[in-house]
Amino acid sequence: MLLFLSVVQLLFVLALSPLIVGILKRAEERLESRIGAPILQTYFDLAKLFRRESLRAASASSFFTAVPYVLFGLYLFLTLVLPIITAFPLTFGPTVDFIGGGLVFGAAATLKKIAALDSRSNFSHLGASRNAAIGALSDVILVFVFIMLGVLSKTNNPYVINNILQTSASWYLSLLHWFVASAFFMILIVETGQLPVESHSTAELGMIDQALSFEYSGPELALYQWAGYMKQFILMSVFLNVFVVPFWVPMKPNLVGVAIYMLIHVGKLVVLTGVFALLNATVSKYKLYKNFDFLAVAFALAFLGSIAFYAAGGGA
Amino acid sequence: MNAIDFAYAVPLLASLVGALLSIIPVLYLEEIVSVVASVASVLGAVLMFTLPDTSHGIFYVDGLTKVMTLTISLVYTSAVIYSITYLKHLDNPLFQKRLYYFLLNSFVLTMLFSVVANNLGLIWVGIEATTVTSALLVATENNETTIESAWRYVIIVSSGLVISLLSIVLLYAAGKDLQLASYLFERGSGGLFTAAVLLAIVGYGTKAGVIPLSSWLPDVHGRAPSPVSALFSGVLLPVAMYGIVRVVQPTSLPEVHLVLLIFGLLTVAVAAILAARQNDYKRMFAYSTAEKMGMILVGLSTGPIGALGAVLLLVSHAFAKAAAFFLTGNLLARYRTTHIHDIHGVAARMPKTGYSLFFASLAVTGAPPFGVFLGELLILAGVVRNYGIVLAAFVSLFLLIAFIGINLRIVAMVFSPSGSDPMERGRVGTFVPILNIMLALAAIGLAPLLPHLLKGVLGI
Amino acid sequence: MIHYIDLLGFFLIVLALFMQWQIYVTRVIVTFATASMLIAAALLYSGLVSGRLPVVILAALTAVVRGITIPAIVVRGLHAKPHRVREQKPVLPIATSIVVSLALVLGSYAIYNLGLRSAVGAQAGFLPLALFLQGGFLIVTRRNAFIQLAGYLSMENAVLLLGSLVLPGFPFIVEGGVILDLVGVVVVSRIIMRLRESGQSGEDHRHGELFG
Numbered sequence: 001m002l003l004f005l006s007v008v009q010l011l012f013v014l015a016l017s018p019l020i021v022g023i024l025k026r027a028e029e030r031l032e033s034r035i036g037a038p039i040l041q042t043y044f045d046l047a048k049l050f051r052r053e054s055l056r057a058a059s060a061s062s063f064f065t066a067v068p069y070v071l072f073g074l075y076l077f078l079t080l081v082l083p084i085i086t087a088f089p090l091t092f093g094p095t096v097d098f099i100g101g102g103l104v105f106g107a108a109a110t111l112k113k114i115a116a117l118d119s120r121s122n123f124s125h126l127g128a129s130r131n132a133a134i135g136a137l138s139d140v141i142l143v144f145v146f147i148m149l150g151v152l153s154k155t156n157n158p159y160v161i162n163n164i165l166q167t168s169a170s171w172y173l174s175l176l177h178w179f180v181a182s183a184f185f186m187i188l189i190v191e192t193g194q195l196p197v198e199s200h201s202t203a204e205l206g207m208i209d210q211a212l213s214f215e216y217s218g219p220e221l222a223l224y225q226w227a228g229y230m231k232q233f234i235l236m237s238v239f240l241n242v243f244v245v246p247f248w249v250p251m252k253p254n255l256v257g258v259a260i261y262m263l264i265h266v267g268k269l270v271v272l273t274g275v276f277a278l279l280n281a282t283v284s285k286y287k288l289y290k291n292f293d294f295l296a297v298a299f300a301l302a303f304l305g306s307i308a309f310y311a312a313g314g315g316a
Numbered sequence: 317m318n319a320i321d322f323a324y325a326v327p328l329l330a331s332l333v334g335a336l337l338s339i340i341p342v343l344y345l346e347e348i349v350s351v352v353a354s355v356a357s358v359l360g361a362v363l364m365f366t367l368p369d370t371s372h373g374i375f376y377v378d379g380l381t382k383v384m385t386l387t388i389s390l391v392y393t394s395a396v397i398y399s400i401t402y403l404k405h406l407d408n409p410l411f412q413k414r415l416y417y418f419l420l421n422s423f424v425l426t427m428l429f430s431v432v433a434n435n436l437g438l439i440w441v442g443i444e445a446t447t448v449t450s451a452l453l454v455a456t457e458n459n460e461t462t463i464e465s466a467w468r469y470v471i472i473v474s475s476g477l478v479i480s481l482l483s484i485v486l487l488y489a490a491g492k493d494l495q496l497a498s499y500l501f502e503r504g505s506g507g508l509f510t511a512a513v514l515l516a517i518v519g520y521g522t523k524a525g526v527i528p529l530s531s532w533l534p535d536v537h538g539r540a541p542s543p544v545s546a547l548f549s550g551v552l553l554p555v556a557m558y559g560i561v562r563v564v565q566p567t568s569l570p571e572v573h574l575v576l577l578i579f580g581l582l583t584v585a586v587a588a589i590l591a592a593r594q595n596d597y598k599r600m601f602a603y604s605t606a607e608k609m610g611m612i613l614v615g616l617s618t619g620p621i622g623a624l625g626a627v628l629l630l631v632s633h634a635f636a637k638a639a640a641f642f643l644t645g646n647l648l649a650r651y652r653t654t655h656i657h658d659i660h661g662v663a664a665r666m667p668k669t670g671y672s673l674f675f676a677s678l679a680v681t682g683a684p685p686f687g688v689f690l691g692e693l694l695i696l697a698g699v700v701r702n703y704g705i706v707l708a709a710f711v712s713l714f715l716l717i718a719f720i721g722i723n724l725r726i727v728a729m730v731f732s733p734s735g736s737d738p739m740e741r742g743r744v745g746t747f748v749p750i751l752n753i754m755l756a757l758a759a760i761g762l763a764p765l766l767p768h769l770l771k772g773v774l775g776i
Numbered sequence: 777m778i779h780y781i782d783l784l785g786f787f788l789i790v791l792a793l794f795m796q797w798q799i800y801v802t803r804v805i806v807t808f809a810t811a812s813m814l815i816a817a818a819l820l821y822s823g824l825v826s827g828r829l830p831v832v833i834l835a836a837l838t839a840v841v842r843g844i845t846i847p848a849i850v851v852r853g854l855h856a857k858p859h860r861v862r863e864q865k866p867v868l869p870i871a872t873s874i875v876v877s878l879a880l881v882l883g884s885y886a887i888y889n890l891g892l893r894s895a896v897g898a899q900a901g902f903l904p905l906a907l908f909l910q911g912g913f914l915i916v917t918r919r920n921a922f923i924q925l926a927g928y929l930s931m932e933n934a935v936l937l938l939g940s941l942v943l944p945g946f947p948f949i950v951e952g953g954v955i956l957d958l959v960g961v962v963v964v965s966r967i968i969m970r971l972r973e974s975g976q977s978g979e980d981h982r983h984g985e986l987f988g
Contacts, residue, residue, distance in 0.1 A: 297874060438953060447961065452968075455971065463968060466968050471928065478928065
């Protein structure tokens with residue numbers, strides 16, 4: 001049954017990640033009193049891209065073409081090891097722990113940057129350098145956050161962390177938990193490219209993540225974008241399931257419970273998407289160098305969480 | 317509160333009434349009222365000497381308090397009388413005379429309050445209040461540099477005093493009662509207590525002229541009007557030192573004494589060298605004040621003899637320095653420059669001021685027979701007894717550097733030939749400093765009385 | 777469950793970091809006002825729980841004076857000169873100063889646990905020390921006079937926190953005097969700052985003497 005649930009989780013993430021992106025775009029447009037594209041538009045865009053021809057610059061190597069497939073594979077792998085619809089480890093759960101998951105995210109980001117460099121285009125280089133500067137800080141904070149959660153549960157297993165937070169009120173309400181959750185929220189904004197870090201326009205002034213995919217076309221671009229959507233879905237799910245609302249996730253293998261939870265999970269994601277849409281409609285984009293201050297504050301929150309933990313006498 | 321307690325409050329009440337009545341817009345009222353208040357304050361201080369020590373209720377009055385109250389009152393009187401003629405010479409005053417006298421009286425009120433308060437926290441409140449009242453006095457002459465120095469004064473001193481407030485809270489945390497009556501008589505020990513005392517020294521040190529904490533000192537003295545400078549150097553810095561004395565009193569820990577010694581030595585050395593290199597006579601005297609404050613710290617760090625010398629130095633220096641600043645005020649009023657090298661032949665052109673300046677400078681730098689000399693001698697004796705003769709020689713070397721440097725400059729100003737006409741007017745402003753120099757001389761007479769007065773304070 | 781003083785202390789540290797983050801001076805002052813209000817609320821809670829009237833009065837006094845009056849005085853002084861509302865170039869870049877603040881928090885935790893904790897006895901005592909150091913850090917690294925004033929006021933808040941909450945029973949009369957002094961300092965500072973920036977003061981070219 002665990003294998004079955006693994007496949008279900010895979011298909012769940014694969015199928016619904018474009019939907020969440022569509023909901024986000026539509027919500028943003030609605031908040032700005034526009035009508036906006038239909039929610040399912042993202043699927044049609046992906047299908048359109050799959051039909052197109054894929055071109056490659058003469059200066060790029062075959063590495064450039066291979067990377068989107070590898071990325072897609074990495075993110076598929078990550079869906080199998082993180083708690084998205086279940087709070088008990090699935091078949092491939094023991095492959096990597098939380099920190100390993102963070103490192104896989106880092107590996108995927110590195111591949112994206114190298115592929116961008118490979119294409120020798122100006123915009124891609126711009127995106128790669130900006131991404132590297134910000135990623136150097138945000139990935140570190142990500143791993144730090146995961147480590148601090150580890151001391152909470154004395155393991156690195158995200159499923160165990162979820163279980164502890166679901167059942168123990170004192171850990172849920174502890175300072176460590178909320179500091180680390182705030183830090184992760186700020187990193188979530190950075191990684192998924194929301195305002196105030198990045199806005200989705202074609203102005204190169206503010207492009208960080210977007211510029212990386214400039215040279216891709218056709219099925220490669222479709223897979224690249226789909227991988228991006230999956231990353232967003234996974235990170236949001238981790239944020240919800242491990243940090244903020246770890247409730248209602250089934251802790252014991254139970255098919256009916258999992259099925260019910262899948263609907264609840266979509267609901268949680270929609271709420272989080274609404275929060276993001278509100279954020280995007282209210283704040284304005286930072287100057288590029290202010291992003292480092294933003295990251296410094298995120299690091300400060302994570303660090304304060306660790307001090308709060310040790311000051312409260314935990315983990316002697 | 318019975319009548320005797322009321323008697324202790326006479327100087328306070330006098331300055332309070334003076335402050336309040338100064339605001340009333342009647343011609344010359346503020347000057348009359350201030351003079352009356354200051355004389356009443358002196359009388360009250362003298363009255364205090366006849367009363368016994370008290371330590372219950374809101375006042376804590378022992379020998380040290382009485383000595384300081386008298387000193388403050390006398391310099392207060394001198395400053396008020398001098399201000400009457402000096403204020404005419406200001407170029408661009410910031411506010412009216414009424415407000416100046418109001419602030420002056422309030423300033424003295426806060427200082428008097430600090431020395432009689434019975435609670436370490438209230439002493440802090442008083443010393444912080446002196447910042448509030450004196451900041452605008454510094455800025456009386458309204459120009460850019462003066463305002464800048466006033467701001468520097470406010471921020472540096474306020475930050476320092478927050479550190480002392482922290483130290484008071486830590487003293488409380490160490491289990492000490494903040495009432496002076498009990499605090500002064502329990503031996504203090506322990507890590508937290510030591511840390512608190514050291515923080516208090518650093519905190520009050522920003523106000524008491526300790527180098528490198530008091531970087532505002534030369535700037536403020538260079539720009540403030542002379543009566544205000546006189547009050548600062550003569551009494552405000554000693555009142556801040558009083559804060560340190562009260563905190564340090566119940567301890568004989570070697571770490572504390574070592575820190576006092578180090579700060580004192582550093583201050584004396586740096587101030588002496590800088591004083592000898594100044595081109596501006598007001599700043600030169602400011603550094604000289606810092607040097608004397610350093611000597612007081614050195615005196616506090618040794619045993620009873622040094623402490624006795626420190627108190628004597630404090631009192632006589634107050635008068636001598638006040639005289640010096642009043643005289644420099646006269647110089648500024650006539651010569652319109654504070655540069656030493658631009659002034660020649662003061663003895664010929666302003667004889668009373670010139671000769672008085674010569675004697676005041678001798679008094680300030682520690683020449684016999686003035687009280688400052690005796691105070692420093694006692695302090696050096698204490699250093700020899702506790703720390704050896706080498707250190708005493710070291711300290712004397714810096715005192716000598718300051719002595720020579722300052723007096724050379726003063727002599728160059730006073731006794732150099734000048735072809736111009738006499739321009740002194742012989743107003744009250746010339747006689748007040750002479751009075752003060754006499755007081756500095758008379759302070760030697762205080763010396764035999766001090767051991768009896770200060771019994772129990774600082775191990776005397 | 778978290779002790780409410782720990783919660784307050786860490787929130788105040790977060791607010792202090794926000795003050796490091798801000799460029800607009802008004803926001804720094806407003807953050808300080810928020811911090812003061814939080815302290816007042818915690819004092820109120822402590823006073824009600826322990827049933828001591830002086831603490832409740834102190835809470836009210838803190839809220840009114842430190843939370844409302846003093847920020848109002850400072851902000852009024854700000855709006856007189858709109859171009860002073862931002863600090864363009866702090867001495868240290870903001871990210872660096874945030875990291876240094878964190879080092880100060882860590883340092884105060886270390887110092888407190890190594891030295892003072894056994895003597896003071898309260899576990900959360902390193903929090904006021906951290907806030908104190910962060911206030912001092914603001915004074916040292918910023919050139920704008922209003923932000924320096926905010927740093928000074930934060931240091932005073934930290935001492936209030938230590939004196940009244942972490943170590944209950946500090947004499948009330950001293951706290952009352954401290955508050956009076958604070959109002960005095962802020963009023964005088966505002967007057968001086970207004971003079972500094974109004975340019976109404978006479979021209980004087982001897983500024984160089986202040987550097988010697």
